[in-house]
Amino acid sequence: MRYGQPLSDAGYRTVDRLLHRLALKYRPIAELSFDIDQGTMRADTAATAAGKHVFVAGLARAGTTVLMRRFHATGQYRSLTYRDMPFVLAPRSWRRLSARAQRPIAGAERAHGDAVQIDGDSPESLDEVFWRVFAGEYLQRDRLTPHAPDDEIVGRYIRYVNSILASVQPAKTRYLCKNNNNILRLGAIRRAFPQALILVPFRQPLNHAHSLLRLHHRFSRIQAESPFALSYMTWLGHHEFGLDHRPFRFDGAGPSPWDPDSLDYWLGLWCETYEALERSRPESALFVCYEDLCELPETWARLAARADLAGGADSGVPFVSHNQPVGARYDTALADRAAAIYHRLLSQARAALA
Helix, strand or coil: CCCCCCCCHHHCCHHHHHHHHHHHHCHHHHHHHHHHHHHCCCCCCHHHHCCCCEEECCCCCCCHHHHHHHHHCCCCCECCEHHHCCCCCCHHHHHHHHHHHCCCCCCEECCCCCCCEECCCCECCCCHHHHHHHCHHHECCCCECCCCCCHHHHHHHHHHHHHHHHCCCCCCCCEEEECHHHHHCHHHHHHHCCCCEEEEEECCHHHHHHHHHHHHHHHHHHHHHCHHHHHHHHHCCCCCCCCCCCCECCCCCCCCCCCCCCHHHHHHHHHHHHHHHHHHCCCCCEEEEHHHHHHCHHHHHHHHHHCCCCCCCCCCCCCCCCCCCCCCCCCHHHHHHHHHHHHHHHHHHHHHCC
């Protein structure tokens, strides 16, 4: 069975597509898989709640994936990977059931077309399925909104992370999560894991918006040709771009005045997202400038120190800028607003790591 991000319906056999649909689309089956998995757990979750985990969350295309991969390459963390698909809510049970059928999964460039190679053991943003199934009120028809899961849901999430950590041998004690939708619930993440390192990457806004616009066009084309690819992204809670794009909307904000096919739309989304994060993020969450990661080696070294990485400062995963010329037209006043936010974030990021 092949797991990963599909580029076409032909990339998955009929049985694979059916299994993904059952495991991811239908809430009762997802809940049952979680309950079965949790029923085999007897470990105390106190140590998991106190763990020094790492959570990476920001606007898509901010460098969140490469930052996650840099931490993952140290070998000190457990992340969900494509081998945990499609029963991502039952990591222990599914690992045991699928162990005999596992085989090497050839690496390939991911659907983003950004030269990032993925294979069966690549870490990925898959735990959004938990929040969609158990706390899905943030998922609205045309937007994603901030939410504050109650203590019962937070406790369930701690148990879920405990199962993820225990699903590999030897068991890991530190969880690594890259999930951009977590910017909607950073308070809950901090309540669950008070010792975790929460990182919020950001990137030069014009380049960032341009990258989002290109990916929106790319995924819209892919999904128009592949209904399964569109469903797959929706089941995983990925609405960053494409035909089922649902933007983050904070503080009751109304619809964007710009069209998603324009650079101004994505630049406006950048402004609204990072202005909201300035106001709402937990005080201990750190903004991280992607340009600094690429240009100033001490930025990563200081992050590694904050994460208490033993000898993990040089994990061999480079930070490389892929900025392309921004040829699209844009509103200069909006660009000025974004630049002002960027410089505020940059000052905060550098001060926090000084």
